[in-house]
Amino acid sequence: MKVLGISGSMRKDGNTADLVNVILDRCHAHGIKTEFISLSGKKIHPCLGCEKCKEKKWCVIENDDWDDVIQKVLDCDVLIIGSPTYYYDVCGHLKNFIDRTYSLYHDRKLAGRKGVAVAVQAHKGASRTIQTLEGFLSTHEFSSLGCVKGKGYHKGDVLNDAEAVQNAQKIGDKIVRLVKRNHH
Template sequence: MKVIGINGSSHKEGNTAIIINTVFEELNKAGIETELIQLADIDIQPCRACLACKGHGNCVFKGDGFCDVFSRIVETDGIILGSPVYSADVSSKMKAFLDRGGVVVATNPGLLKHKIGASVAAVRRAGGMTAIDTMNHFMLNKEMIVIGSTYWNMVYGKDIGDVLKDDEGMANMRNLGQNMTSIMSKLNL
């Protein structure tokens, strides 16, 4: 079993990476392989809405890093989408990824069907629910099984490392990892 985390933050080792890695720790304890993809390192252009991806299983434009990342998540068992909150929603990198991925799956139904997914957000003040909702809607509209926890999947912190001070939020991330592990095990992925 394998889970890929997509970090939509501009800060590769920032708060979003910290919370994704906290979920990964629980998955790793159960022997589930994990991989973190940092969108900060990858150029992802916005979707052109040309619908040329229909029947191809991926975007037809290969000039950026989207196709590689998308093909990797199609091959995995689970996906964690993580974003900091910028202007009350997901980062622009995450939004570009979701928009392109959304059109590819809409024109090639079933690519992500029954994969396990979860969304996490690093939040300074507000907009966390909007960010989680944006990422969850991507997964729900792609027939994925979305995993929750004891509270909303967000952790508060401004500066890098501040999320570690949010005890409740970090406990929620560990519980999320345990819930993902449980469901993946029960589904024998």
């Protein structure tokens, strides 16, 4: 079993990355293989809406980093997908990444994996961020292992949100139990 965490924030080591990593650390501590990817610094063009992927079953855009990241998603069993809340929703960079996965939808290439949605807000709006992320997961037929909402503004703030950290740890423990069960 492989657990992949993605933060869509342009802050490489920001609050979203922190909260996603709380879950990954919990898994790693129990010997589970984990990987973290920040979309910060990655070039991800928006979906062109060309519908060519319906034939090709893959995105036709080739000159960016989407391929490498989605390959890691295809290789994982559990995806933790996190976003900062921007105007009551996911940030644009992550939305571009998500929109491009339409190319994998036609054949349900992502189906059967498990997913966790993570969102950070300064004050409000994270519920809708979670809704968008869960919409992405359920469209692709991931089964949900839950979600975590955290509060923070400056980098590192979210680690002071004790409830969010605890919820993230609980989800980490849930993944650990799942992996242990699959190994028996």
